Amino acid sequence: MTTWISRYRVPYALLLPTGLVIGLVILYPFFYNLWLSMTNMSLYHINDPAFVGLRNYGEIFKESELYSVLGKTIIWTVVNVFFHVALGIALAVLLNEGIRGKGIFRALLILPWAMPQYIVALTWRGMFSYEYGSINLMLTRWFGLEAVPWLSDAFWAFAAATITNIWLGFPFMMVIALGGLQSIPKELYEAAEIDGAGAWQRFWRITLPMLKPIMVPAVSLGAIWTFNNLNVIWLVTRGGQPADSSHILVTYVYKAAFTYYRYGYAAAFSVVIFLILFGFIIWYLNRTGALQDGVAR
Amino acid sequence: MKRLKSILLHLLLVGITIATIYPILVVISVSLRPSDALYSTSLSLIPDGATLDAFKVILTDKPFLLWMRNSLIVSLSVTIFGVALASTAGYAFSRFRFPGRRVGMIALLVTQMFPATMLLLPLYVLMRKLGLVDSLLGLIVAYTATVLPFTVWTLKGYYDTIPRDLEEAAMVDGTTQIGAFVRVVLPLARPALMITSLFSFMSGWSEFIVARVILSSQSLYTLPLGLEGLAGTFQTEWANYSAGSLLVCLPVVLLFLSLNRFLVSGLTLGGVKG
Numbered sequence A: 001m002t003t004w005i006s007r008y009r010v011p012y013a014l015l016l017p018t019g020l021v022i023g024l025v026i027l028y029p030f031f032y033n034l035w036l037s038m039t040n041m042s043l044y045h046i047n048d049p050a051f052v053g054l055r056n057y058g059e060i061f062k063e064s065e066l067y068s069v070l071g072k073t074i075i076w077t078v079v080n081v082f083f084h085v086a087l088g089i090a091l092a093v094l095l096n097e098g099i100r101g102k103g104i105f106r107a108l109l110i111l112p113w114a115m116p117q118y119i120v121a122l123t124w125r126g127m128f129s130y131e132y133g134s135i136n137l138m139l140t141r142w143f144g145l146e147a148v149p150w151l152s153d154a155f156w157a158f159a160a161a162t163i164t165n166i167w168l169g170f171p172f173m174m175v176i177a178l179g180g181l182q183s184i185p186k187e188l189y190e191a192a193e194i195d196g197a198g199a200w201q202r203f204w205r206i207t208l209p210m211l212k213p214i215m216v217p218a219v220s221l222g223a224i225w226t227f228n229n230l231n232v233i234w235l236v237t238r239g240g241q242p243a244d245s246s247h248i249l250v251t252y253v254y255k256a257a258f259t260y261y262r263y264g265y266a267a268a269f270s271v272v273i274f275l276i277l278f279g280f281i282i283w284y285l286n287r288t289g290a291l292q293d294g295v296a297r
Numbered sequence B: 001m002k003r004l005k006s007i008l009l010h011l012l013l014v015g016i017t018i019a020t021i022y023p024i025l026v027v028i029s030v031s032l033r034p035s036d037a038l039y040s041t042s043l044s045l046i047p048d049g050a051t052l053d054a055f056k057v058i059l060t061d062k063p064f065l066l067w068m069r070n071s072l073i074v075s076l077s078v079t080i081f082g083v084a085l086a087s088t089a090g091y092a093f094s095r096f097r098f099p100g101r102r103v104g105m106i107a108l109l110v111t112q113m114f115p116a117t118m119l120l121l122p123l124y125v126l127m128r129k130l131g132l133v134d135s136l137l138g139l140i141v142a143y144t145a146t147v148l149p150f151t152v153w154t155l156k157g158y159y160d161t162i163p164r165d166l167e168e169a170a171m172v173d174g175t176t177q178i179g180a181f182v183r184v185v186l187p188l189a190r191p192a193l194m195i196t197s198l199f200s201f202m203s204g205w206s207e208f209i210v211a212r213v214i215l216s217s218q219s220l221y222t223l224p225l226g227l228e229g230l231a232g233t234f235q236t237e238w239a240n241y242s243a244g245s246l247l248v249c250l251p252v253v254l255l256f257l258s259l260n261r262f263l264v265s266g267l268t269l270g271g272v273k274g
Helices: A002-007 A009-036 A055-062 A065-095 A102-109 A117-127 A134-142 A154-182 A186-194 A199-227 A231-236 A249-258 A263-288 B002-031 B053-060 B064-095 B101-111 B116-129 B136-160 B165-172 B177-188 B190-206 B209-214 B223-232 B235-258 B260-266
Strands: none
Touching: A002 A009, A009 A263, A009 B064, A009 B101, A009 B116, A009 B136, A055 A263, A065 A102, A065 A154, A065 A199, A065 A249, A065 B002, A102 A154, A102 B002, A102 B260, A117 A154, A117 A231, A117 B002, A117 B190, A117 B223, A117 B235, A154 A199, A154 A231, A154 B260, A186 A199, A199 A263, A231 A249, A249 A263, A249 B116, A263 B116, B002 B235, B053 B064, B053 B235, B064 B101, B064 B136, B064 B177, B064 B190, B064 B223, B064 B235, B101 B136, B116 B136, B116 B209, B136 B190, B136 B209, B165 B177, B177 B190, B190 B235, B190 B260, B209 B223, B223 B235, B235 B260
Protein backbone atom coordinates (compact mmCIF):
# COMPACT_ATOMS: atom_id res chain seq x y z
CA MET A 1 0.00 0.00 0.00
CA THR A 2 2.68 2.49 0.95
CA THR A 3 4.71 1.63 -2.15
CA TRP A 4 1.60 2.02 -4.29
CA ILE A 5 1.00 5.48 -2.87
CA SER A 6 4.59 6.58 -3.12
CA ARG A 7 4.77 5.30 -6.67
CA TYR A 8 1.87 7.43 -7.88
CA ARG A 9 2.27 10.20 -5.32
CA VAL A 10 3.24 12.91 -7.78
CA PRO A 11 0.41 12.55 -10.34
CA TYR A 12 -2.21 12.14 -7.63
CA ALA A 13 -0.95 15.20 -5.79
CA LEU A 14 -1.08 17.18 -9.03
CA LEU A 15 -4.66 16.08 -9.63
CA LEU A 16 -5.96 16.47 -6.10
CA PRO A 17 -7.11 20.13 -6.19
CA THR A 18 -8.89 19.69 -9.53
CA GLY A 19 -10.52 16.49 -8.30
CA LEU A 20 -11.76 18.19 -5.14
CA VAL A 21 -13.32 21.14 -6.93
CA ILE A 22 -14.95 19.00 -9.61
CA GLY A 23 -16.10 16.46 -7.05
CA LEU A 24 -17.73 19.17 -4.98
CA VAL A 25 -19.33 21.28 -7.67
CA ILE A 26 -20.09 18.74 -10.39
CA LEU A 27 -20.09 15.15 -9.12
CA TYR A 28 -21.91 15.78 -5.85
CA PRO A 29 -24.71 17.71 -7.60
CA PHE A 30 -24.86 14.97 -10.22
CA PHE A 31 -25.62 12.31 -7.61
CA TYR A 32 -27.89 14.63 -5.66
CA ASN A 33 -29.80 15.19 -8.88
CA LEU A 34 -30.12 11.43 -9.37
CA TRP A 35 -31.73 11.17 -5.94
CA LEU A 36 -33.93 14.18 -6.64
CA SER A 37 -35.15 12.56 -9.85
CA MET A 38 -36.69 9.79 -7.78
CA THR A 39 -38.61 12.11 -5.46
CA ASN A 40 -41.74 14.19 -5.86
CA MET A 41 -40.03 17.43 -4.89
CA SER A 42 -41.92 20.48 -6.12
CA LEU A 43 -42.98 23.80 -4.70
CA TYR A 44 -45.57 21.94 -2.58
CA HIS A 45 -43.09 19.39 -1.30
CA ILE A 46 -40.02 21.55 -0.94
CA ASN A 47 -39.17 20.38 2.58
CA ASP A 48 -40.78 16.95 2.68
CA PRO A 49 -39.96 15.27 -0.63
CA ALA A 50 -41.01 11.63 -0.75
CA PHE A 51 -39.28 8.84 -2.61
CA VAL A 52 -41.35 7.86 -5.64
CA GLY A 53 -38.98 5.52 -7.47
CA LEU A 54 -39.04 5.82 -11.23
CA ARG A 55 -42.43 7.53 -11.46
CA ASN A 56 -40.96 10.76 -12.89
CA TYR A 57 -39.22 8.81 -15.61
CA GLY A 58 -42.44 7.02 -16.50
CA GLU A 59 -44.19 10.36 -16.76
CA ILE A 60 -41.55 11.71 -19.14
CA PHE A 61 -41.86 8.87 -21.59
CA LYS A 62 -45.65 8.94 -21.47
CA GLU A 63 -45.77 12.59 -22.53
CA SER A 64 -45.75 13.02 -26.26
CA GLU A 65 -44.00 16.35 -25.64
CA LEU A 66 -40.67 14.56 -25.20
CA TYR A 67 -40.55 13.27 -28.75
CA SER A 68 -41.38 16.50 -30.50
CA VAL A 69 -38.93 18.46 -28.33
CA LEU A 70 -36.26 15.80 -28.90
CA GLY A 71 -36.87 16.07 -32.63
CA LYS A 72 -36.40 19.84 -32.49
CA THR A 73 -33.25 19.45 -30.41
CA ILE A 74 -31.75 17.13 -33.00
CA ILE A 75 -32.63 19.50 -35.85
CA TRP A 76 -31.23 22.42 -33.82
CA THR A 77 -27.96 20.59 -33.14
CA VAL A 78 -27.45 19.21 -36.65
CA VAL A 79 -28.29 22.46 -38.46
CA ASN A 80 -26.13 24.56 -36.14
CA VAL A 81 -23.10 22.29 -36.15
CA PHE A 82 -23.36 21.80 -39.90
CA PHE A 83 -23.25 25.53 -40.55
CA HIS A 84 -20.57 26.12 -37.91
CA VAL A 85 -18.29 23.58 -39.55
CA ALA A 86 -19.13 24.43 -43.17
CA LEU A 87 -18.70 28.18 -42.65
CA GLY A 88 -15.66 27.65 -40.43
CA ILE A 89 -13.83 25.48 -42.93
CA ALA A 90 -14.86 27.61 -45.91
CA LEU A 91 -13.60 30.80 -44.26
CA ALA A 92 -10.40 29.14 -43.07
CA VAL A 93 -9.66 27.92 -46.61
CA LEU A 94 -10.53 31.35 -48.00
CA LEU A 95 -8.21 33.09 -45.54
CA ASN A 96 -5.43 30.73 -46.54
CA GLU A 97 -5.69 31.72 -50.23
CA GLY A 98 -3.13 34.52 -49.98
CA ILE A 99 -5.70 37.10 -48.94
CA ARG A 100 -4.39 40.61 -48.42
CA GLY A 101 -5.03 41.89 -44.90
CA LYS A 102 -5.55 38.35 -43.65
CA GLY A 103 -4.89 39.37 -40.06
CA ILE A 104 -7.58 42.07 -40.10
CA PHE A 105 -10.18 39.76 -41.63
CA ARG A 106 -9.35 37.07 -39.13
CA ALA A 107 -9.61 39.45 -36.21
CA LEU A 108 -12.99 40.77 -37.38
CA LEU A 109 -14.34 37.30 -38.12
CA ILE A 110 -13.63 35.96 -34.63
CA LEU A 111 -15.48 38.86 -32.97
CA PRO A 112 -18.75 36.91 -32.49
CA TRP A 113 -16.81 34.47 -30.34
CA ALA A 114 -15.61 37.28 -28.10
CA MET A 115 -19.11 38.58 -27.40
CA PRO A 116 -20.99 37.31 -24.33
CA GLN A 117 -23.82 35.04 -25.45
CA TYR A 118 -26.56 36.83 -23.56
CA ILE A 119 -25.70 40.16 -25.18
CA VAL A 120 -25.64 38.57 -28.60
CA ALA A 121 -28.97 36.86 -28.02
CA LEU A 122 -30.69 40.04 -26.84
CA THR A 123 -29.17 42.05 -29.70
CA TRP A 124 -30.39 39.62 -32.34
CA ARG A 125 -33.76 39.56 -30.64
CA GLY A 126 -33.95 43.30 -31.22
CA MET A 127 -32.85 42.85 -34.85
CA PHE A 128 -35.64 40.29 -35.39
CA SER A 129 -38.32 42.64 -34.08
CA TYR A 130 -41.24 42.73 -36.55
CA GLU A 131 -41.64 46.46 -36.90
CA TYR A 132 -38.35 47.98 -35.79
CA GLY A 133 -35.84 45.21 -36.34
CA SER A 134 -33.23 45.89 -38.98
CA ILE A 135 -33.65 42.46 -40.60
CA ASN A 136 -37.26 43.05 -41.56
CA LEU A 137 -36.46 46.63 -42.54
CA MET A 138 -33.80 45.36 -44.93
CA LEU A 139 -36.02 42.61 -46.33
CA THR A 140 -38.85 44.98 -47.05
CA ARG A 141 -36.90 48.04 -48.18
CA TRP A 142 -33.98 46.60 -50.05
CA PHE A 143 -35.45 43.41 -51.45
CA GLY A 144 -39.14 44.27 -51.54
CA LEU A 145 -40.08 41.15 -49.59
CA GLU A 146 -42.80 40.66 -47.02
CA ALA A 147 -41.87 41.24 -43.39
CA VAL A 148 -41.23 37.95 -41.62
CA PRO A 149 -43.04 37.30 -38.29
CA TRP A 150 -39.74 36.26 -36.72
CA LEU A 151 -40.71 36.05 -33.08
CA SER A 152 -44.43 35.35 -33.23
CA ASP A 153 -44.47 32.31 -35.50
CA ALA A 154 -43.24 28.95 -34.24
CA PHE A 155 -41.15 28.12 -37.29
CA TRP A 156 -39.60 31.56 -37.67
CA ALA A 157 -38.83 31.91 -33.96
CA PHE A 158 -36.89 28.69 -34.13
CA ALA A 159 -35.16 29.89 -37.30
CA ALA A 160 -34.27 33.18 -35.60
CA ALA A 161 -32.63 31.40 -32.68
CA THR A 162 -30.79 29.12 -35.09
CA ILE A 163 -29.45 32.03 -37.15
CA THR A 164 -28.27 33.72 -33.96
CA ASN A 165 -26.48 30.62 -32.81
CA ILE A 166 -24.86 30.00 -36.20
CA TRP A 167 -23.45 33.51 -36.02
CA LEU A 168 -22.12 32.81 -32.53
CA GLY A 169 -20.48 29.49 -33.26
CA PHE A 170 -18.69 29.57 -36.60
CA PRO A 171 -15.56 31.46 -35.44
CA PHE A 172 -14.58 28.64 -33.09
CA MET A 173 -14.65 26.12 -35.95
CA MET A 174 -12.82 28.57 -38.20
CA VAL A 175 -9.97 28.91 -35.73
CA ILE A 176 -9.72 25.14 -35.29
CA ALA A 177 -9.76 24.65 -39.07
CA LEU A 178 -7.06 27.31 -39.51
CA GLY A 179 -4.89 25.35 -37.08
CA GLY A 180 -5.60 22.16 -38.98
CA LEU A 181 -4.73 23.73 -42.33
CA GLN A 182 -1.29 24.69 -41.07
CA SER A 183 -0.51 21.06 -40.34
CA ILE A 184 -1.16 19.93 -43.94
CA PRO A 185 2.16 19.64 -45.80
CA LYS A 186 2.39 21.94 -48.85
CA GLU A 187 3.99 19.13 -50.86
CA LEU A 188 0.69 17.26 -50.96
CA TYR A 189 -0.94 20.11 -52.84
CA GLU A 190 2.04 20.54 -55.15
CA ALA A 191 2.03 16.84 -56.01
CA ALA A 192 -1.73 16.91 -56.62
CA GLU A 193 -1.39 19.95 -58.86
CA ILE A 194 1.26 18.23 -60.95
CA ASP A 195 -1.09 15.27 -61.29
CA GLY A 196 -3.67 17.68 -62.69
CA ALA A 197 -6.08 17.85 -59.75
CA GLY A 198 -8.26 20.98 -59.77
CA ALA A 199 -8.87 23.19 -56.77
CA TRP A 200 -12.18 21.48 -56.06
CA GLN A 201 -10.61 18.03 -56.14
CA ARG A 202 -7.71 19.14 -53.97
CA PHE A 203 -10.21 20.39 -51.40
CA TRP A 204 -12.23 17.16 -51.27
CA ARG A 205 -9.29 14.74 -51.60
CA ILE A 206 -6.65 16.45 -49.47
CA THR A 207 -7.96 19.30 -47.33
CA LEU A 208 -11.05 17.62 -45.91
CA PRO A 209 -9.51 14.23 -45.06
CA MET A 210 -6.46 15.91 -43.53
CA LEU A 211 -8.66 18.20 -41.43
CA LYS A 212 -10.74 15.31 -40.12
CA PRO A 213 -8.59 14.30 -37.13
CA ILE A 214 -8.56 17.84 -35.77
CA MET A 215 -12.21 18.56 -36.60
CA VAL A 216 -13.70 15.43 -34.98
CA PRO A 217 -12.98 16.44 -31.35
CA ALA A 218 -14.07 20.01 -32.13
CA VAL A 219 -17.30 18.79 -33.70
CA SER A 220 -18.13 16.58 -30.71
CA LEU A 221 -17.47 19.46 -28.34
CA GLY A 222 -19.51 21.78 -30.56
CA ALA A 223 -22.39 19.29 -30.70
CA ILE A 224 -22.40 18.96 -26.90
CA TRP A 225 -22.39 22.72 -26.39
CA THR A 226 -25.13 23.26 -28.96
CA PHE A 227 -27.33 20.42 -27.71
CA ASN A 228 -27.26 21.90 -24.21
CA ASN A 229 -27.30 25.57 -25.15
CA LEU A 230 -29.78 27.18 -22.81
CA ASN A 231 -28.95 30.86 -23.32
CA VAL A 232 -29.62 31.44 -26.97
CA ILE A 233 -33.02 29.77 -27.35
CA TRP A 234 -34.20 31.04 -23.99
CA LEU A 235 -33.28 34.64 -24.63
CA VAL A 236 -34.11 34.92 -28.34
CA THR A 237 -37.51 33.26 -28.04
CA ARG A 238 -38.12 34.63 -24.53
CA GLY A 239 -38.55 31.27 -22.85
CA GLY A 240 -39.79 29.19 -25.78
CA GLN A 241 -42.41 31.55 -27.18
CA PRO A 242 -44.73 31.55 -29.02
CA ALA A 243 -46.72 29.20 -26.78
CA ASP A 244 -43.79 26.99 -25.77
CA SER A 245 -43.34 25.91 -29.38
CA SER A 246 -39.66 26.69 -29.81
CA HIS A 247 -38.11 24.65 -27.02
CA ILE A 248 -35.17 22.35 -27.16
CA LEU A 249 -34.79 19.78 -24.38
CA VAL A 250 -32.72 21.91 -22.04
CA THR A 251 -34.94 25.00 -22.25
CA TYR A 252 -38.01 22.80 -21.80
CA VAL A 253 -36.59 21.43 -18.55
CA TYR A 254 -35.44 24.83 -17.41
CA LYS A 255 -39.02 25.99 -17.72
CA ALA A 256 -40.35 22.94 -15.89
CA ALA A 257 -37.89 23.51 -13.06
CA PHE A 258 -37.80 27.26 -12.64
CA THR A 259 -41.15 28.44 -13.97
CA TYR A 260 -43.34 25.53 -12.85
CA TYR A 261 -41.14 24.39 -9.91
CA ARG A 262 -41.47 20.69 -10.77
CA TYR A 263 -38.06 19.84 -9.33
CA GLY A 264 -38.27 16.04 -9.21
CA TYR A 265 -39.67 15.87 -12.72
CA ALA A 266 -37.04 18.31 -14.04
CA ALA A 267 -34.28 16.32 -12.36
CA ALA A 268 -35.43 13.12 -14.05
CA PHE A 269 -35.75 14.92 -17.38
CA SER A 270 -32.19 16.25 -17.00
CA VAL A 271 -30.91 12.72 -16.51
CA VAL A 272 -32.74 11.61 -19.66
CA ILE A 273 -31.20 14.50 -21.63
CA PHE A 274 -27.76 13.57 -20.40
CA LEU A 275 -28.22 9.92 -21.36
CA ILE A 276 -29.44 10.82 -24.84
CA LEU A 277 -26.48 13.11 -25.42
CA PHE A 278 -24.05 10.60 -23.94
CA GLY A 279 -25.35 7.84 -26.20
CA PHE A 280 -25.17 10.09 -29.23
CA ILE A 281 -21.58 11.21 -28.57
CA ILE A 282 -20.35 7.65 -27.96
CA TRP A 283 -22.01 6.60 -31.22
CA TYR A 284 -20.41 9.52 -33.07
CA LEU A 285 -16.94 8.95 -31.66
CA ASN A 286 -17.17 5.25 -32.45
CA ARG A 287 -18.28 5.94 -35.98
CA THR A 288 -15.43 8.35 -36.63
CA GLY A 289 -12.94 6.05 -34.94
CA ALA A 290 -11.88 8.81 -32.57
CA LEU A 291 -12.58 6.74 -29.47
CA GLN A 292 -9.84 4.26 -30.25
CA ASP A 293 -7.00 6.61 -31.05
CA GLY A 294 -8.09 10.07 -29.92
CA VAL A 295 -9.49 10.04 -26.42
CA ALA A 296 -7.17 9.45 -23.48
CA ARG A 297 -4.29 8.13 -25.51
CA MET B 1 -7.90 35.27 -64.74
CA LYS B 2 -5.88 34.77 -61.61
CA ARG B 3 -6.30 38.43 -60.79
CA LEU B 4 -10.04 38.29 -61.32
CA LYS B 5 -10.29 35.29 -59.03
CA SER B 6 -8.32 37.10 -56.36
CA ILE B 7 -10.55 40.17 -56.59
CA LEU B 8 -13.68 38.01 -56.34
CA LEU B 9 -12.32 36.20 -53.29
CA HIS B 10 -11.52 39.50 -51.60
CA LEU B 11 -14.99 40.84 -52.38
CA LEU B 12 -16.60 37.68 -51.01
CA LEU B 13 -14.60 37.95 -47.83
CA VAL B 14 -15.44 41.63 -47.41
CA GLY B 15 -19.12 40.78 -47.79
CA ILE B 16 -19.00 38.01 -45.20
CA THR B 17 -17.03 40.19 -42.81
CA ILE B 18 -19.54 43.03 -43.05
CA ALA B 19 -22.39 40.59 -42.38
CA THR B 20 -20.43 39.27 -39.41
CA ILE B 21 -19.81 42.59 -37.73
CA TYR B 22 -23.20 44.08 -38.60
CA PRO B 23 -24.88 43.07 -35.32
CA ILE B 24 -22.04 44.72 -33.42
CA LEU B 25 -22.54 47.89 -35.46
CA VAL B 26 -26.22 47.75 -34.54
CA VAL B 27 -25.37 47.74 -30.83
CA ILE B 28 -23.11 50.74 -31.34
CA SER B 29 -25.81 52.50 -33.30
CA VAL B 30 -28.51 51.92 -30.67
CA SER B 31 -26.22 53.11 -27.90
CA LEU B 32 -25.85 56.45 -29.69
CA ARG B 33 -29.58 57.03 -30.12
CA PRO B 34 -31.10 59.98 -28.32
CA SER B 35 -33.84 58.92 -25.91
CA ASP B 36 -36.67 60.26 -28.09
CA ALA B 37 -35.71 58.06 -31.04
CA LEU B 38 -35.77 54.60 -29.48
CA TYR B 39 -38.40 53.31 -31.86
CA SER B 40 -36.58 54.14 -35.01
CA THR B 41 -37.15 52.58 -38.39
CA SER B 42 -34.03 54.08 -39.88
CA LEU B 43 -31.32 51.77 -41.16
CA SER B 44 -28.53 54.32 -40.97
CA LEU B 45 -25.85 53.27 -38.53
CA ILE B 46 -25.20 56.73 -37.14
CA PRO B 47 -28.58 57.92 -35.85
CA ASP B 48 -29.82 61.49 -36.22
CA GLY B 49 -28.83 63.49 -33.18
CA ALA B 50 -26.30 60.89 -32.07
CA THR B 51 -25.40 61.37 -28.44
CA LEU B 52 -23.23 59.80 -25.77
CA ASP B 53 -25.92 60.34 -23.12
CA ALA B 54 -26.52 56.62 -22.64
CA PHE B 55 -22.88 56.12 -21.67
CA LYS B 56 -23.14 58.97 -19.20
CA VAL B 57 -26.29 57.48 -17.67
CA ILE B 58 -24.76 54.02 -17.42
CA LEU B 59 -21.61 55.23 -15.73
CA THR B 60 -23.18 57.73 -13.33
CA ASP B 61 -26.84 56.82 -12.67
CA LYS B 62 -26.51 53.05 -12.68
CA PRO B 63 -24.32 50.90 -10.40
CA PHE B 64 -22.41 49.84 -13.47
CA LEU B 65 -18.98 50.31 -11.92
CA LEU B 66 -20.02 48.20 -8.94
CA TRP B 67 -21.15 45.39 -11.27
CA MET B 68 -17.88 45.71 -13.10
CA ARG B 69 -15.89 45.49 -9.88
CA ASN B 70 -17.80 42.32 -8.88
CA SER B 71 -17.30 40.80 -12.32
CA LEU B 72 -13.60 41.62 -12.25
CA ILE B 73 -13.16 39.96 -8.85
CA VAL B 74 -14.98 36.85 -10.03
CA SER B 75 -13.39 36.58 -13.47
CA LEU B 76 -9.83 37.22 -12.32
CA SER B 77 -10.16 34.67 -9.50
CA VAL B 78 -11.61 32.08 -11.87
CA THR B 79 -8.72 32.72 -14.25
CA ILE B 80 -6.09 32.29 -11.56
CA PHE B 81 -7.62 29.17 -9.98
CA GLY B 82 -8.81 27.66 -13.25
CA VAL B 83 -5.43 27.92 -14.93
CA ALA B 84 -3.37 26.99 -11.86
CA LEU B 85 -5.38 23.83 -11.23
CA ALA B 86 -5.62 22.87 -14.89
CA SER B 87 -1.93 23.38 -15.58
CA THR B 88 -0.96 20.81 -12.94
CA ALA B 89 -3.80 18.39 -13.64
CA GLY B 90 -3.11 18.53 -17.37
CA TYR B 91 0.54 17.80 -16.69
CA ALA B 92 -0.34 14.72 -14.62
CA PHE B 93 -2.54 13.42 -17.46
CA SER B 94 0.08 14.15 -20.09
CA ARG B 95 3.25 12.80 -18.46
CA PHE B 96 2.28 10.14 -15.92
CA ARG B 97 0.68 6.72 -16.23
CA PHE B 98 -1.38 5.85 -13.17
CA PRO B 99 -4.51 3.89 -12.24
CA GLY B 100 -7.62 5.93 -13.05
CA ARG B 101 -6.00 8.07 -15.71
CA ARG B 102 -8.23 7.03 -18.58
CA VAL B 103 -11.34 7.09 -16.41
CA GLY B 104 -10.43 10.56 -15.17
CA MET B 105 -9.94 11.96 -18.66
CA ILE B 106 -13.22 10.51 -19.88
CA ALA B 107 -15.06 11.65 -16.74
CA LEU B 108 -13.93 15.21 -17.48
CA LEU B 109 -15.34 14.95 -20.97
CA VAL B 110 -18.60 13.48 -19.68
CA THR B 111 -19.15 16.39 -17.29
CA GLN B 112 -19.39 18.62 -20.39
CA MET B 113 -22.54 16.72 -21.32
CA PHE B 114 -24.43 17.51 -18.13
CA PRO B 115 -27.25 19.90 -18.95
CA ALA B 116 -27.14 23.06 -16.82
CA THR B 117 -30.53 22.21 -15.37
CA MET B 118 -29.09 19.05 -13.85
CA LEU B 119 -26.63 20.94 -11.68
CA LEU B 120 -28.41 24.18 -10.90
CA LEU B 121 -30.74 23.14 -8.12
CA PRO B 122 -28.31 20.73 -6.40
CA LEU B 123 -25.64 23.41 -6.67
CA TYR B 124 -27.91 25.87 -4.95
CA VAL B 125 -28.67 23.40 -2.14
CA LEU B 126 -24.96 22.66 -1.74
CA MET B 127 -23.97 26.32 -1.69
CA ARG B 128 -26.58 26.92 1.00
CA LYS B 129 -25.15 24.16 3.14
CA LEU B 130 -21.67 25.63 2.73
CA GLY B 131 -22.89 29.13 3.43
CA LEU B 132 -21.75 30.26 -0.01
CA VAL B 133 -25.12 31.41 -1.29
CA ASP B 134 -25.19 35.08 -2.15
CA SER B 135 -21.42 35.41 -2.10
CA LEU B 136 -18.88 36.02 -4.82
CA LEU B 137 -16.80 33.15 -3.45
CA GLY B 138 -19.63 30.72 -4.21
CA LEU B 139 -19.70 31.97 -7.77
CA ILE B 140 -15.92 31.67 -8.09
CA VAL B 141 -15.96 28.05 -6.90
CA ALA B 142 -18.82 27.14 -9.26
CA TYR B 143 -17.23 28.78 -12.30
CA THR B 144 -13.81 27.30 -11.62
CA ALA B 145 -15.31 23.82 -11.67
CA THR B 146 -17.15 24.46 -14.91
CA VAL B 147 -14.09 25.72 -16.79
CA LEU B 148 -11.76 22.97 -15.55
CA PRO B 149 -12.74 20.14 -17.92
CA PHE B 150 -12.05 22.27 -20.98
CA THR B 151 -8.86 23.85 -19.63
CA VAL B 152 -7.45 20.53 -18.43
CA TRP B 153 -8.05 18.89 -21.81
CA THR B 154 -6.60 21.82 -23.73
CA LEU B 155 -3.45 21.96 -21.60
CA LYS B 156 -3.01 18.19 -21.63
CA GLY B 157 -3.24 18.26 -25.41
CA TYR B 158 -0.67 21.02 -25.62
CA TYR B 159 1.79 19.37 -23.21
CA ASP B 160 1.57 16.25 -25.38
CA THR B 161 3.11 18.22 -28.23
CA ILE B 162 6.13 19.30 -26.16
CA PRO B 163 8.98 16.77 -26.53
CA ARG B 164 9.90 14.99 -23.31
CA ASP B 165 13.63 15.25 -24.09
CA LEU B 166 13.65 18.81 -22.84
CA GLU B 167 12.46 17.86 -19.36
CA GLU B 168 14.74 14.82 -19.30
CA ALA B 169 17.71 17.03 -20.11
CA ALA B 170 16.80 19.33 -17.24
CA MET B 171 16.38 16.35 -14.93
CA VAL B 172 19.78 15.01 -15.87
CA ASP B 173 21.11 18.36 -14.76
CA GLY B 174 19.66 17.65 -11.33
CA THR B 175 16.21 19.23 -11.32
CA THR B 176 13.21 17.32 -10.03
CA GLN B 177 10.33 16.55 -12.36
CA ILE B 178 8.28 19.33 -10.78
CA GLY B 179 11.21 21.70 -11.24
CA ALA B 180 11.44 20.72 -14.89
CA PHE B 181 7.69 21.25 -15.26
CA VAL B 182 7.87 24.75 -13.82
CA ARG B 183 11.05 25.86 -15.56
CA VAL B 184 10.87 24.05 -18.90
CA VAL B 185 7.35 22.99 -19.75
CA LEU B 186 5.28 25.91 -18.46
CA PRO B 187 7.20 28.57 -20.40
CA LEU B 188 6.88 26.50 -23.58
CA ALA B 189 3.15 26.06 -23.00
CA ARG B 190 2.57 29.81 -23.10
CA PRO B 191 0.12 29.78 -26.04
CA ALA B 192 -2.10 27.19 -24.32
CA LEU B 193 -1.85 29.00 -20.97
CA MET B 194 -2.91 32.24 -22.66
CA ILE B 195 -5.89 30.58 -24.32
CA THR B 196 -7.07 28.80 -21.19
CA SER B 197 -6.73 32.07 -19.24
CA LEU B 198 -8.81 33.81 -21.87
CA PHE B 199 -11.55 31.19 -21.66
CA SER B 200 -11.59 31.14 -17.90
CA PHE B 201 -11.87 34.91 -17.81
CA MET B 202 -14.59 35.00 -20.44
CA SER B 203 -16.75 32.38 -18.80
CA GLY B 204 -16.69 34.30 -15.54
CA TRP B 205 -17.35 37.55 -17.37
CA SER B 206 -20.37 36.32 -19.35
CA GLU B 207 -22.07 33.69 -17.23
CA PHE B 208 -25.60 34.47 -16.33
CA ILE B 209 -27.71 31.50 -15.29
CA VAL B 210 -25.66 30.24 -12.34
CA ALA B 211 -25.17 33.80 -11.15
CA ARG B 212 -28.91 34.33 -11.10
CA VAL B 213 -29.36 31.26 -8.92
CA ILE B 214 -26.55 32.02 -6.46
CA LEU B 215 -26.65 35.79 -6.08
CA SER B 216 -29.59 37.72 -4.69
CA SER B 217 -28.16 40.94 -3.21
CA GLN B 218 -28.07 43.72 -5.75
CA SER B 219 -24.76 44.88 -4.35
CA LEU B 220 -23.16 41.60 -5.46
CA TYR B 221 -24.58 41.61 -8.99
CA THR B 222 -22.13 40.82 -11.73
CA LEU B 223 -22.33 42.53 -15.13
CA PRO B 224 -24.63 39.97 -16.81
CA LEU B 225 -27.17 40.22 -13.99
CA GLY B 226 -27.07 44.00 -13.93
CA LEU B 227 -27.33 44.35 -17.69
CA GLU B 228 -30.15 41.84 -17.91
CA GLY B 229 -32.08 44.03 -15.50
CA LEU B 230 -31.63 46.96 -17.86
CA ALA B 231 -32.82 44.96 -20.85
CA GLY B 232 -35.74 43.56 -18.93
CA THR B 233 -37.39 46.67 -17.51
CA PHE B 234 -38.54 49.40 -19.85
CA GLN B 235 -37.98 49.86 -23.53
CA THR B 236 -36.61 53.28 -22.69
CA GLU B 237 -33.55 51.54 -21.26
CA TRP B 238 -32.62 50.05 -24.63
CA ALA B 239 -29.97 52.68 -25.38
CA ASN B 240 -28.54 52.36 -21.88
CA TYR B 241 -28.48 48.61 -22.24
CA SER B 242 -26.59 48.86 -25.53
CA ALA B 243 -24.08 51.32 -24.09
CA GLY B 244 -23.55 48.94 -21.15
CA SER B 245 -23.13 45.99 -23.51
CA LEU B 246 -20.42 47.81 -25.39
CA LEU B 247 -18.57 48.62 -22.19
CA VAL B 248 -18.85 44.93 -21.19
CA CYS B 249 -17.67 43.66 -24.56
CA LEU B 250 -14.78 46.06 -24.88
CA PRO B 251 -12.38 44.38 -22.43
CA VAL B 252 -13.03 40.86 -23.72
CA VAL B 253 -12.76 41.94 -27.32
CA LEU B 254 -9.44 43.66 -26.60
CA LEU B 255 -8.21 40.57 -24.76
CA PHE B 256 -9.32 38.39 -27.63
CA LEU B 257 -7.61 40.51 -30.23
CA SER B 258 -4.39 40.78 -28.27
CA LEU B 259 -4.32 36.99 -27.84
CA ASN B 260 -5.45 36.39 -31.41
CA ARG B 261 -2.10 35.01 -32.49
CA PHE B 262 -2.17 32.36 -29.76
CA LEU B 263 -5.66 31.18 -30.65
CA VAL B 264 -4.69 28.88 -33.48
CA SER B 265 -1.62 27.42 -31.83
CA GLY B 266 -3.01 27.25 -28.30
CA LEU B 267 -6.07 25.15 -29.06
CA THR B 268 -4.90 21.68 -29.92
CA LEU B 269 -7.97 19.96 -28.50
CA GLY B 270 -6.77 16.80 -26.91
CA GLY B 271 -3.56 15.62 -28.40
CA VAL B 272 -4.01 16.19 -32.10
CA LYS B 273 -0.58 17.29 -33.09
CA GLY B 274 -0.91 20.54 -34.99
